[in-house]
Amino acid sequence: MADSAQAQKLVYLVTGGCGFLGEHVVRMLLQREPRLGELRVFDRHLGPWLEELKTGPVRVTAIQGDVTQAHEVAAAVAGAHVVIHTAGLVDVFGRASPETIHEVNVQGTRNVIEACVQTGTRFLVYTSSMEVVGPNTKGHPFYRGNEDTPYEAVHRHPYPCSKALAEWLVLEANGRKVRGGLPLVTCALRPTGIYGEGHQIMRDFYRQGLRLGGWLFRAIPASVEHGRVYVGNVAWMHVLAARELEQRAALMGGQVYFCYDGSPYKSYEDFNMEFLGPCGLRLVGARPLLPYWLLVFLAALNALLQWLLRPLVLYAPLLNPYTLAVANTTFTVSTDKAQRHFGYEPLFSWEDSRTRTILWVQAATGSAQ
Numbered sequence: 001m002a003d004s005a006q007a008q009k010l011v012y013l014v015t016g017g018c019g020f021l022g023e024h025v026v027r028m029l030l031q032r033e034p035r036l037g038e039l040r041v042f043d044r045h046l047g048p049w050l051e052e053l054k055t056g057p058v059r060v061t062a063i064q065g066d067v068t069q070a071h072e073v074a075a076a077v078a079g080a081h082v083v084i085h086t087a088g089l090v091d092v093f094g095r096a097s098p099e100t101i102h103e104v105n106v107q108g109t110r111n112v113i114e115a116c117v118q119t120g121t122r123f124l125v126y127t128s129s130m131e132v133v134g135p136n137t138k139g140h141p142f143y144r145g146n147e148d149t150p151y152e153a154v155h156r157h158p159y160p161c162s163k164a165l166a167e168w169l170v171l172e173a174n175g176r177k178v179r180g181g182l183p184l185v186t187c188a189l190r191p192t193g194i195y196g197e198g199h200q201i202m203r204d205f206y207r208q209g210l211r212l213g214g215w216l217f218r219a220i221p222a223s224v225e226h227g228r229v230y231v232g233n234v235a236w237m238h239v240l241a242a243r244e245l246e247q248r249a250a251l252m253g254g255q256v257y258f259c260y261d262g263s264p265y266k267s268y269e270d271f272n273m274e275f276l277g278p279c280g281l282r283l284v285g286a287r288p289l290l291p292y293w294l295l296v297f298l299a300a301l302n303a304l305l306q307w308l309l310r311p312l313v314l315y316a317p318l319l320n321p322y323t324l325a326v327a328n329t330t331f332t333v334s335t336d337k338a339q340r341h342f343g344y345e346p347l348f349s350w351e352d353s354r355t356r357t358i359l360w361v362q363a364a365t366g367s368a369q
């Protein structure tokens with residue numbers, strides 16, 4: 001028994017393992033993957049918290065590297081059984097150039113796929129995004145949709161364009177022969193807006209509220225619903241998908257799965273208030289305080305300022321035409337595909353997810369009361 005358990009020890013690689021989601025995936029693997037023998041954490045910026053993980057029973061190898069560098073990726077992938085590719089440049093604010101976003105998200109993913117093929121790694125789970133589907137540039141609502149819901153996916157912004165292309169590459173690679181002759185098995189997970197411990201935009205909203213004397217002002221109608229999912233459940237879904245890919249290759253290979261849990265459907269702002277409210281902030285207005293045309297004008301002004309100031313300084317506010325369009329378009333998912341295909345059930349209830357997030361906001365901002 002002990003021998004067979006020993007023989008089954010697996011090597012996992014998590015790219016982007018020091019990011020918001022990546023850290024949760026890394027910790028989840030260590031807690032919940034009994035077959036884990038070695039965990040390689042690959043990231044451009046390694047977190048100091050990795051050190052404490054190195055004292056546990058599983059070998060944790062920190063690899064500082066860049067997914068755009070094919071040789072660095074190949075070296076990290078060699079000998080791994082499973083790759084969870086979560087590294088990505090998440091930028092909808094104009095901080096990075098479109099070329100850089102493409103390079104990291106598309107070429108980086110291509111490098112991961114080629115590394116799997118060259119070195120003989122058979123199982124690849126890719127962190128895609130809801131934005132591969134929408135919201136589209138026409139503002140069409142996606143209401144309680146699932147993986148088969150027809151939707152006119154039209155992308156112009158570099159981030160969703162890059163995620164859509166990268167996802168396509170991953171799905172298309174399913175079935176390719178890897179070194180040794182066996183087929184590569186891939187799948188893509190599409191989180192909606194992730195929240196939880198480590199969510200920087202939540203912290204930004206909290207700080208903004210503090211600057212405004214504890215008030216936030218409603219900008220988007222409460223009726224515009226957003227799909228949100230707790231980071232711990234997204235991480236758990238990655239761990240389960242990676243675990244089940246081998247046994248259920250025929251069913252799961254080349255498939256996409258929305259990430260979902262029991263988080264309530266609410267507007268982006270009302271959902272954030274679930275955490276920011278208990279931290280002392282108040283959302284003013286049952287309706288948006290500014291007319292929508294004025295928001296559109298301000299968003300366009302921000303885009304213009306960003307362009308004008310670019311030679312001098314990086315001006316990247318939260319509000320721009322793209323984020324306004326996303327925030328102002330209903331996008332919610334309702335599906336059980338992951339449950340049917342690989343037995344996913346959320347690990348954390350909504351109450352638990354909420355409490356954990358509130359505690360994190362309070363600790364991260366020193367607002368415990």
Ligand SMILES: NC(=O)c1ccc[n+]([C@@H]2O[C@H](COP(=O)([O-])OP(=O)(O)OC[C@H]3O[C@@H](n4cnc5c(N)ncnc54)[C@H](O)[C@@H]3O)[C@@H](O)[C@H]2O)c1
Binds near residue numbers: 017018022087163192
């Ligand atoms: N945050 C969300 O709401 C959300 C929703 C859907 C999908 N996603 C996807 O989830 C993944 C993780 O997102 P996140 O929110 O944790 O972002 P994040 O920025 O916190 O994490 C991304 C990680 O990737 C690393 N990285 C970036 N460029 C790299 C490179 N060239 N080489 C190696 N590592 C690099 C970063 O250092 C970072 O640690 C991304 O692929 C993103 O597209 C995020």
Ligand SMILES: C[C@@H](CO)CCC[C@@H](C)[C@H]1CC[C@H]2[C@@H]3[C@H](O)C=C4C[C@@H](O)CC[C@]4(C)[C@H]3CC[C@]12C
Binds near residue numbers: 092201269326
């Ligand atoms: C108009 C403002 C008034 O309060 C609110 C602006 C909010 C926006 C900054 C965010 C609204 C929706 C967010 C996105 C969504 O949750 C899903 C995403 C997918 C993921 O792959 C990356 C992050 C994001 C694009 C996320 C970014 C921030 C919003 C646009």
